[in-house]
Amino acid sequence: MKAGDPRPAGSARRAETRARAVRWALGLGTGLMCAIALVLLFLLTLATNNRDLYERNFAWLLGVNVLVALVLLAVLVWGALRLVVRLRRGRFGSRLLLKLAGIFGLVGVIPGLLIYVVSYQFVSRSIESWFDVKVEGALTAGVSLARVTLDTIASDLASKTRTASSQLAQVPDAAAGLVLERMRDQLGATDLVLWNAAGQPVAATGQSRYMLNPERPSAQQFRMARQDRVTFQIEGLDDITDPLAAENARVRALVLVANPGVGLLAEPRFVQATVPLPQALVANAIAVQEANREYQERALARGGLRRMYIGTLTLSLFLAVFGAVLLAVVLGNQLARPLLVLADGVREVAAGNLSPKAALQTKDELGGLTRSFALMTQQLADARGTVEQSLNALDAARGHLQTILDNLTSGVIVLDEKGIVQSSNPGATRVLRAPLAAYEGRPLAEVPGLADFAAAVQRHFDTFLLDRDHHGLDHWQQTFELHAAGGGVTTQGTSLVARGAQLPNEARLLVFDDISEIVSAQRAQAWGEVARRLAHEIKNPLTPIQLSAERLEIKLSGKLPAAEQAVLTKSVKTIVDQVDAMKRLVNEFRDYARLPSAELHTLDLNALVADVLHLYGAETAQVPVEAELDPRCPAISGDAQQLRQVVHNLLQNAQDATQQAAEQGGVPPPPVRISTRWSASAKRVRLTVSDCGPGFPPHILQRAFEPYVTTKPRGTGLGLAVVKKIADEHRARIDLVNRVEDGVVKGAQVSLSFAPESAVAL
Template identity: 30%
Template sequence: MLKLFRKNLETGNPRQERDPGVNPNPPAAEDRESEKGARRRRREIIIICMLLPVVVFLVLFQSHIATWKVEAPFPSNLLVISLIILNILLLLLLFLLIVRNVVKLVFERKKKVLGAKLKTKLVVAFITLSLVPTILLFLTATFFITSSIENWFNVQVEGSLQESLIVAQVYYQDQANSALHYARQISQTIGQLRLLEKGNQGALSDLLKAKRAEYNLGAVELILPHKTGSLLIRGANLEAVNFPALESKVLQEAFRGKEMTKIQSVGQGDLVRGVVPIFSPQNPREVVGALAAIFFVPQSLVSRVSEISRAFEDYKQLRMVKHPIRSLYLATLFLVTLVIIFVASWFGVFLAKGITGPVQKLVEGTQKIVKGNLDFAIPKTSGDEIGTLVDSFNQMTRDLKSSKAQVEKAHAELSKSNLELDQRRRYMEVVLRDVGTGVISLDATGRLRTLNRSAEEILGIDASQVLGKPYTEVLQGESLHLAHELARGVNRAENHSLTRQVKIQVRGNLLTLLVKMAILRDEEGRYLGMVVVLDDLTQLQKAQRAEAWREVARRIAHEIKNPLTPIQLSAQRLRKRYLGQFGQDGAIFDECTKTIITQVEELKNLVNEFSSFARMPAANPTPCRLNEIIREAMVLYEAGHRQIRFEFKPDERIPVFNLDREQIKRVIGNLLDNAVAAVDAVAEKEGEGHIVVESQLDPLMNLARIEVADNGCGVAPEDKSLLFEPYFSTKPSGTGLGLAIVNSIVSDHHGYIRVKDNPPRGTRFIIELPLKQ
């Protein structure tokens, strides 16, 4: 390298600045000098092209070394020290090359080589332009790297990792304590009810199933000391899980009266068992069995606990190479700084060599073209980019003569194309505006560019306020998290498209949406953005669930109704025949038979509700006056609830239209019944209850609207989307069928029902019925 450096200093162009018209060197000598210069430039370019990938690879390699997982500190330290030595060698090489360029410029200026001043100016300019930001970047990066590495290895990070491990351990301990607690509760209940005695096997199984569901246990296991096997009651979601038998040591301790906890790993997760003894009701010290309450920890949680442990171990290993890594990063930054300075100086020299000669001729030609001489041409002297520039200059002068006509023709064609594009754009806007599916498009930066009317209605946003904004500013909370997850999914998909059904909260309502996403690319494969299509499946799924619940109600009513009457008659006959024959136990007999008769009656009412929901009669619409139906329904409630103020605001413009009188009356009665219950829940604390029923005519939509508003306890936001689902009720004694029947009747009339808050307190139900069905 030193020999090449010395040779380049001695073989500079020896020509002095002379009169431009005098050329002391023969053409052959100029050709030889030109050929030598070309070979030298090619050699320098080859060297730079070979070294540049090495430097880039080294920088990338070193920037990721801190993220590697190493098994022992010694190989990592050796690797870091080797890289530091390699960086130092590269630094020395780059420093030598920079000094070479500077010294060569100084020699050329002293010899007054043609173009030396321009070369110096370009080199100084490039170095100056690159040096200031490079130094600032170096200092800033040094500060950030130092502070970042200190932050990586601070006490808070290590403490957070340790606390994470403690949290995982506490979670398992809490599960074990809860299992022991619930096992004690179940064990005491079994002993008190004497369920281990003969003939109580069915009641014992029922109790274990009920307690498993009540305590939300994964499974409950009963082991008797003189029987092989055990009675295992597991949840439906754990049918595929293999429950291993308890170790004999644990069972022996339990049969000795001791409580034990055991954590067992199975293929799908961990089982946390709490094992307690079951004592005999006759002899509290005698153990008659053992009971295990089992919690199931899924594999996903087990994996996360393992990941936390591995992360803590990786952190401790990485902390051992903290100082070598910081030195490595600083050396890499300094290496990049010198690379930038070297490239700037070399590029200035290279650029000056190719510009000096042809630029003068281009200046002369430009002056002649300015004067109007379009026939002027510059002779081509080289085949590089400057030669291409000369050809382009000559071509430019030839094209200027015919450019006006071509520009006018191009302008006309462009105007025609713009008109066609504008027509297509308007047509697409009309289609997107009126289609029932929500359509959203985003550009390459994630900004909303298209949002049709259906998308506005589904998402509850105004297009005029969000178009042009990034989607990260429009969406918030769970919606933004869901959008990020869908974007990652469509990027990972093989065909760059994704279809997924999601649930999202919009203005207090839980919507079920079918989301279809696709990535947009042009003919060259460049990323243009995304298009999102939204289909609202909420009402469809509600209808499907309602139909399924009707079938369930029909079967339940059929199976339960038949044995109820014989049970009730048998209880009445027992009461009639034996009530006076029990003496002191007569009161107990009387209470038991009364309980049986009362509960059977309650079951009959429940079965009747099932039958009503399962066999809803078809609507029989006849011409009716809506206001009369509402008044008839309100009369009974006004008379029966004097403590509540009822108010009816009829709209007399509502015409006579087809309705099923009895079904609509049932709808109004059910809503009034719910309103009365909601008002009674808070009337004593909040003052007088008030229920308002209002009818309205909407001539624009050609429908009649009914609103039932109260100032009761209201409905929680998370319950609004479930109110009209079968068997969902906010009342402790409700069957959950009332509003489901209301929704079914309104749907049979081709109407729609929804629920809203009634500020400052209460609920407002809104029914919309079309005047023409």
């Protein structure tokens, strides 16, 4: 994926959006659960301080809190399982998340456990201390004291009312109101009512005076007053939960009025006095009674109360611990996430992946660090893209240069300062005819046949570098004559023109061209000019010389003594023979100089060789000729007449060399071999003639194709020159080598390689 491709950035943004949505959902859910837990915990705590609220709502509050705790526990278990899976899969950052979660969890759990242990002990001991025997006794005594005090006040009111009722003994019903007013002032009562025997009010004072039907005592009260002459009761303390109980608490005394008269017709009357109780006394009495009631109730439910407080405390601990651990995981994840993003990005960058990295959009320093890292990665990706473009351009230029070097006809070798081959092109291998690629990293002098050439090149480089500051040239140039050997053959000489220059890092550039063809062509042209002039200048006088000698012999025959006649005849014969020899030489020079251009036609080389071999049968040839013709050879383009001359010249030279070696060794001459072969890889047809003669001396091998270079005592040296000229006309490559076996020359071999007709047409 390219650095500038928008797809990774879009994928990263979508992944970031999904991750942000998941984090928001998880955070919102966690916050909501924690808020619900806190509210429920508050309500649960409130219920423990309000008995009615406790009895009504404690069960469902406790259940909902347990449900919230279970949900938080499930979330924790789910997070722990995910973390374990990540850890087992070897996901990067799992250990860091585990460490952060553990640290935050310990920070929340350990203080919570410590507080729980202390609170547990405190609650347990506090509840037990509430139900002490002394507390119970004190509450019982307080209740008894309040009851006795109230009874004493009521009894005292009853006694005073009985004593005061004597004032009504002689007072008729109509005048009883004034007496009741005096009695009310004496007793400090709020209400006095005089009742007859039928339970009807006779007179009243105080609040009852304004009532049509004052509150009538019960029949039982009237009966008890008639029997005991006095009765009393405390009212308003029945409902201690009523906040107005202290204000409505009063003592009512019902007293039988004494009647001094004796008679069956006298009806009894009753006086009812109502006196309010002191509010402080009533409030204290109610408080003591309520405390005693609650104490007794809680004493009966001591175990349940203890379990309630311990359960509330334990549930509070669970909620706090679960919330703390969950918050620790969330905070640890939030803290570790930027670090994991950075670490993951660093690992990808180290692996060479410079695609756009995720960046957090938070406003803290870690988010800024991820954004800076993403920006740096993008800059690195852009820089690498630029570098890759430059490298691609450089590779393209290098490829172009290498293509140029590979297709150069010139040889190029890069050497170091010690003459070690660093690189070479195929042209160098082709020109030097040596596998230079196999010798890279080794000295040029180790290449077979190139030791002298390497030494000469090294000397020229040393001289050039030493005198460069004086002559101011940037290269040197020199011609070389090479005579390489290897692979069991000794090849013909090669003429080179070499140029050397200095490269950076002490490297040296050697460029050379094979000028053998140029030199040979120049020499052939020079010899052709010489032959033309010789043929012109020498041929003309030869005929008069021959005719003059023959005429002289005719004129003097029979006129001289026998001795002089013999000298004359011998001399004339010598002159005529030498003139004939000179004519033949001049004719050969003329033919070489006037060799016509080849007329190329489709030609079967095997058929042409077979046709020529008819002239070299066993009955006519002193040295037998053996042929090995490849039937796969395709047709070539050639001049049949000139190629016949080539085959004749090569076979005659091979026979002469083989015959010479056989005469010197005194053995029958071995056969001369002529062969054709088709090379599919090189796409060339190769004609080869090999003999078993003495081979060519090195100095002759280097100039074998030059005119008048020969090893024959009577040879003109034009045979191979004509063969070379015809080969050039046919664009054929000619090679001349000595066959070497075990270091001994076993003959010579001449090869011509032709392109097939299809290749020539192209």
